[in-house]
Amino acid sequence: MNNTPSVTVIGLGPMGQAMAGAFLDRGYDVTVWNRTPSRADALVERGAVRAPDVAQAVAANELVILSLTDYDAMYATLAPAEQVLSGRTLVNLSSDTPEKARAAALWARERGAVQLTGGVTVPPYEIGTPDSATFYSGPREVFELHRNALEVITGRTDYRGEDPGLAALMYQIGMVMFWTAMAGYWQAIALAEANGMSAADIVQHAVETAGSLPGFFSFYADRIEAGQHSGDVDRLAMGMASVEHVLHTNTDAGVDVTLPAAVAAVFRKGMDAGHAADSTSTLIRLLQTPVAAAR
Ligand code: NDP
Secondary structure, eight states: OOOOOEEEEEOOSHHHHHHHHHHHHTTOEEEEEOSSGGGGHHHHHTTOEEOSSHHHHHHHOSEEEEOOSSHHHHHHHHGGGGGGOTTOEEEEOOOOOHHHHHHHHHHHHHTTOEEEEEEEOSOGGGTTOTTOEEEEESOHHHHHHTHHHHHHHSSEEEEOOSOTHHHHHHHHHHHHHHHHHHHHHHHHHHHHHHTTOOHHHHHHHHHHHHHTHHHHHHHHHHHHHTTOOBTTSOOHHHHHHHHHHHHHHHHHHTOOOHHHHHHHHHHHHHHHTTOTTBOGGGHHHHHTSOSSOOO
């Protein structure tokens, strides 16, 4: 009897390749499939089995890891394999919205499969390392059953609950911060370059500025939990003036001001609602009332 653990990995972008490689490193029998077959070449050289089609990839193992661009790619990929989904655990590590994750979990259940939703928080080069982490949600017993395999992908797993949307939600909570911060960094470099400086000239300042944020996160989280939004530490009127300085500095430099203008608009909303003397954290409540739905 073969006791070697086995897994199928479908989707071999940078993430899926790293995941399949991590399983190979840990001695798993790994079956792979990718729409563009050549992306499997290096893994096959290392011992992975290239399934001739997606149905045979799914049929090969009970545990199927999906690492695709989004959930639409999952439906497109699994359409020819619908007949063999029954009895499979689909660990969907493709990112998308919580609603899409919930709909896909239902879709899988209707075909006799179970979905575990995952949200991987690290880039490809950290896959398989002990400190890397992934959010999971879905049936707890299925998560526990496959925990050892999931800890091959990232050393830490953070199970958030039965709702298949929760892991996707946690992922998106991280991503709204990540992309907004990265867009801020691109803006900072555009501003620096417009003033004759380079990315290298400001990187130390950028790192130190980003490094100051965790202290603010903890400080405000405690106050928000306590319902404390008074302007004893920071006043929205001060914040409004500051973000307008940012906006005008960017305008004067002739760079695109879409991002600083959007930040100023958020602060303006708080000012218009009469919160000039309150903390900038009052903006949270105002952000819960959308002005216009964005698509
Ligand atoms: P990519 O988008 O580079 O690749 C994903 C895979 O999806 C490819 O194998 C691609 O196939 C496949 N694919 C896309 N559309 C279709 C389709 N319509 N039909 C069949 N296959 C399709 O993603 P990554 O590998 O970078 O990431 C995978 C997931 O992980 C994404 O959801 C991403 O958001 C998330 N993630 C990525 C991180 C990163 O740093 N890269 C970090 C954390 C999460 P083909 O090769 O044929 O194009």
